[in-house]
Amino acid sequence: MVRRVLSLTSGRIAVVILVLIALLAVCGPWLAPQDPLATSDNPLASASGAHWLGTDYLGRDVFSRLLDGSRISVLGSLEVALTALVVGAVPGILSVYSGRVFEWLTLRLADTLVALPFMLFAIAVIALLGNGITQAMLVTGALVSPLFYRVSRAATLAVARSPYVEAAIVSGASVGWVVRRHVWVKVLPPIAVALAQTIGTGFVIVSSLTFLGIGVQPPAPTWGGLLASDLGYLSHQPWAPVAPALLIMVTVWACNLLADAIRDVSGEAGRALVNQRKARARTGTSTPVSVGGTR
Numbered sequence: 001m002v003r004r005v006l007s008l009t010s011g012r013i014a015v016v017i018l019v020l021i022a023l024l025a026v027c028g029p030w031l032a033p034q035d036p037l038a039t040s041d042n043p044l045a046s047a048s049g050a051h052w053l054g055t056d057y058l059g060r061d062v063f064s065r066l067l068d069g070s071r072i073s074v075l076g077s078l079e080v081a082l083t084a085l086v087v088g089a090v091p092g093i094l095s096v097y098s099g100r101v102f103e104w105l106t107l108r109l110a111d112t113l114v115a116l117p118f119m120l121f122a123i124a125v126i127a128l129l130g131n132g133i134t135q136a137m138l139v140t141g142a143l144v145s146p147l148f149y150r151v152s153r154a155a156t157l158a159v160a161r162s163p164y165v166e167a168a169i170v171s172g173a174s175v176g177w178v179v180r181r182h183v184w185v186k187v188l189p190p191i192a193v194a195l196a197q198t199i200g201t202g203f204v205i206v207s208s209l210t211f212l213g214i215g216v217q218p219p220a221p222t223w224g225g226l227l228a229s230d231l232g233y234l235s236h237q238p239w240a241p242v243a244p245a246l247l248i249m250v251t252v253w254a255c256n257l258l259a260d261a262i263r264d265v266s267g268e269a270g271r272a273l274v275n276q277r278k279a280r281a282r283t284g285t286s287t288p289v290s291v292g293g294t295r
Contacts, residue, residue, distance in 0.1 A: 037060065
């Protein structure tokens with residue numbers, strides 16, 4: 001699947017952008033030219049050689065804070081996606097094989113989580129457990145998990161009715177063996193699409209919560225927090241929100257682009273793409289070459 005995704009232009013663009021964002025999250029704090037928490041007596045300064053994106057209202061270097069805040073934003077979105085994957089996909093697959101009681105309970109729980117407004121619920125949990133990004137993202141991931149539950153359950157139902165799966169169960173194969181050998185391969189592509197989309201959603205959620213000052217203790221920098229602080233001084237620096245907003249937009253766009261690329265190369269569409277390329281390769285090698293005007 002990885003080769004098929006990279007064979008598409010949209011897939012290569014998405015992978016390059018996301019790899020750069022990941023490197024920014026890993027190396028950003030060390031690449032920051034100045035201390036992101038250090039204040040100075042030069043607030044709201046314009047861009048210069050010393051401050052590439054200027055300074056904020058406390059004189060802190062905006063570029064350094066943008067690099068340092070990338071780690072929290074990326075890790076928060078990954079926490080949302082991975083929590084939703086574990087909480088949703090595993091019960092979704094098991095609901096097909098674990099009996100009607102487990103199926104009914106998980107379906108009702110998924111319906112309940114869908115009905116809850118995740119932003120308000122995350123704020124309520126933070127109010128009870130304390131202002132921290134980890135607990136906020138874990139709760140948000142659990143509330144987003146019905147997406148993975150529905151996707152994995154639908155894909156498992158389609159595979160469970162296959163003759164080879166029914167034959168394996170009749171012959172005495174365990175549920176775990178059937179899931180590892182037959183189900184997981186068929187369920188993986190739609191789950192990968194949902195995971196890419198959820199990572200993008202996680203960036204929006206993290207940015208929204210940190211924009212409201214939830215989940216991160218100040219003065220720790222985040223992309224959403226930088227966006228919120230810049231909006232208060234638009235009369236002095238109207239260009240200030242562009243950099244954090246652009247980073248959020250490009251990252252979410254790359255996640256959605258990657259999800260579209262995975263969808264395009266998986267299932268029937270992926271097989272059709274492979275068959276089309278094989279046909280082109282055969283046509284290119286079997287085309288007779290004209291010599292002296294004759295074939």
